[in-house]
Amino acid sequence: MAVAKSVLPYVVEGEGDLITPPSAASQLLSLSGKVCETDVEFSVLGPLRMNERGESYTPTAPKQRQLLTLLLLNANQVVSTNTCIEELWENSPPNSALSTLQSYILQLRRSLRRVPRIGSLQAARLILETRDGGYLLAVRGDELDTNRFWALVREGRAALHHDDVRASACLSEALLLWQGAALSDVQRGPVLRAHLVGLEEERTSVQEQRIGADLRLGRHQELLGELSRLTAKYPMHESLHAQFMLALHRTGRRTQALEVLRRLSTVLREELGLDPSPRVRRLHQAILAGDPALDLLAHTDSVLAAEPGAPNGRLVPAGGELVTAGAPARRREQLVRR
Secondary structure, eight states: OOOOOOOOOOEEETTTEEEOOTTGGGOOOOTTSOOOOOOEEEEOSSSOEEEETTEEOOOOSHHHHHHHHHHHHTTTSEEEHHHHHHHHHTTOOOTTHHHHHHHHHHHHHHHHHTSTTTOSHHHHHHHEEEETTEEEEOOOGGGBHHHHHHHHHHHHHHHTTTOHHHHHHHHHHHHHTOOSSTTTTSOOOHHHHHHHHHHHHHHHHHHHHHHHHHHHTTOHHHHHHHHHHHHHHSTTOHHHHHHHHHHHHHTTOHHHHHHHHHHHHHHHHHHHSOOOOHHHHHHHHHHHHTOGGGGOGGGHHHHHOOOTTSOSOEEOOTTSOOEETTSOHHHHHHHHHO
16 A cells, blocks of 8 residues: 655756755755656664665664664654764763764765765755754655554554454554564664654554454454464563454464463563453453353454553563553654654
């Protein structure tokens, strides 16, 4: 499901007179005077990539990769020099931090210049701009994988419940953009670490919502392998465990469903001193009683729902604090885009 392109290019008229449209942050320059699109692709949902038509132009120096990632995660926004310095050196910046940062920016522009459809340092400066107090990396919407991810997620979430086939397809396509863990080959300072938490939490939320749509569509059997992997990866994520229990029950594996709860209970007690939430305990009792409502697709949400006013699930990241898996998606998106 392709995301529509928006092309509002730069145009050069006459002898080098540059006309910059209002949406300049999402455009590229053609020094020949022709309107041009770009085939540049930036990726951070996995290894860092800066490609054009299959060829890689990704910087190799660690600090430049780190800085490029920071600018990409704040694409089309000014990133202050203070933020850049904090990310690159945390609490121990060298005396030469500002001049070193400027040299990294120059090296990034030279990397951009190597991309054939950019082709010059002048064009690269229009993409990686120096602004008052910082830098701005101009990226068109469909050039960056996180932008495509958010667009598909918004479309999928809008279709949830009233068109679950479409919702599942959109959310599945969004998840396919991930090529492993985000920022997997980039060293991370405090700013990128905060972004990473938001990205990974959002990925899990999208997986949970897509699985919910598939359960409402009766795709229990197809979900078993995925849910087995996810509950192993997130051993304290109650929502995923509840979905796994329901899928197992609906495929006639009640004993295995109860074993999933036993493992969850053991981990929660040993790691946090907590019992499973009332929602999970209710599901456990319904499975023991053979409640016929568990097998009704129309009742999927009600059998998985938390009590009124209770969070929709508890997610405990390894080594982190307790957070709510049902926290508003908008807040998580703001964290990642901040």
